[in-house]
Amino acid sequence: MLCRRCKEKAEIYLKRHNTAFCSNCFRIYYSEQVKRNVKREKMFKPKDRILVVVSGGKDSMALWHILLKLGYNVTGMYINLGISAYSDRSQEVVEKFSQANNAPVIIKNIEKEYGFSIPALAREIRRSTCSLCGTIKRYLFNKVAQDGGFDAVATGHNLDDEAATLLGNVLSWQEGYLARQSPVLPSTHPKLVKKVKPLFTLTERENLAYVLFNGIEFIHEECPHALGASSILYKEILNKLEDESPGTKQRFLTNFYKKGRKFFEKYSEPVKLNECKICGQVTTSEICSFCRIRLMVEKKKADSILQEGDGFNL
Numbered sequence: 001m002l003c004r005r006c007k008e009k010a011e012i013y014l015k016r017h018n019t020a021f022c023s024n025c026f027r028i029y030y031s032e033q034v035k036r037n038v039k040r041e042k043m044f045k046p047k048d049r050i051l052v053v054v055s056g057g058k059d060s061m062a063l064w065h066i067l068l069k070l071g072y073n074v075t076g077m078y079i080n081l082g083i084s085a086y087s088d089r090s091q092e093v094v095e096k097f098s099q100a101n102n103a104p105v106i107i108k109n110i111e112k113e114y115g116f117s118i119p120a121l122a123r124e125i126r127r128s129t130c131s132l133c134g135t136i137k138r139y140l141f142n143k144v145a146q147d148g149g150f151d152a153v154a155t156g157h158n159l160d161d162e163a164a165t166l167l168g169n170v171l172s173w174q175e176g177y178l179a180r181q182s183p184v185l186p187s188t189h190p191k192l193v194k195k196v197k198p199l200f201t202l203t204e205r206e207n208l209a210y211v212l213f214n215g216i217e218f219i220h221e222e223c224p225h226a227l228g229a230s231s232i233l234y235k236e237i238l239n240k241l242e243d244e245s246p247g248t249k250q251r252f253l254t255n256f257y258k259k260g261r262k263f264f265e266k267y268s269e270p271v272k273l274n275e276c277k278i279c280g281q282v283t284t285s286e287i288c289s290f291c292r293i294r295l296m297v298e299k300k301k302a303d304s305i306l307q308e309g310d311g312f313n314l
């Protein structure tokens with residue numbers, strides 16, 4: 001098979017576009033997609049400061065690389081969640097990339113800064129690891145972006161992620177989530193930084209090809225807590241549909257944005273936003289979820305100190 005652009009030997013076939021590319025022309029296709037998404041969806045302007053959420057996985061590493069390559073003012077941000085070897089290895093990948101590409105990066109370590117790892121805390125306060133992890137990550141990325149004066153937070157969500165999220169929301173008719181699903185989440189409060197997903201039209205496979213063709217190191221394994229997540233099942237189902245009918249995933253997502261989402265707009269009532277009484281970050285209650293978690297941790301620590309003290313006769 002020959003590359004559609006240069007007619008050299010093709011290295012990747014994109015079934016949904018019925019097109020094949022050599023590695024050079026694939027890079028051009030990939031960067032055109034990202035440029036078009038950023039421009040068409042008005043994600044950010046050339047001089048804006050972008051905080052890129054990096055996990056060490058192929059999608060976020062591809063995003064970091066392409067935004068740097070396109071000349072955007074980009075800073076990576078990595079959070080070490082304390083998930084054993086997975087976290088250590090992914091931090092190593094991120095630090096190596098930062099050094100090799102002279103790319104600024106902000107590294108946070110949950111355990112060092114707050115005294116708990118995500119899995120330990122989830123056990124301690126009896127919450128699902130992923131929901132706790134999501135709350136903490138959203139809080140920290142927004143806080144760092146806002147404190148640092150960034151214009152947008154960019155994540156590596158790809159077409160497979162977005163189509164799986166859409167399928168999950170449709171299956172349970174989550175009107176509010178359907179109303180809000182978008183490649184751009186605008187800022188609705190001066191302390192909330194805009195969130196953007198420049199890779200939302202590129203598949204996982206295309207991100208993988210991008211990192212491989214560019215020799216970008218990435219962590220191959222998934223977070224161990226992702227096992228059994230319903231999003232994985234939705235992705236498998238969508239992949240089966242895609243095999244039978246190439247382009248299904250893209251049609252499902254882009255037609256939802258073009259034709260479907262408007263029917264749910266009435267469900268995106270603006271919620272009243274407050275500033276957390278402890279940290280000042282945005283919340284719908286009086287104290288934000290992050291501070292409530294920290295208060296719970298403090299209480300647990302105090303309780304265990306008191307329990308230890310019960311053994312003493314003063």
Ligand code: Q46
Pocket residue numbers: 118129130131133134223224225226
């Ligand atoms: S990192 Fe965190 Fe994910 Fe791991 S613990 Fe769950 S939410 S699966 S994106």
Ligand code: ZN
Pocket residue numbers: 276277278279280281287288289290291292
């Ligand atoms: Zn708070």
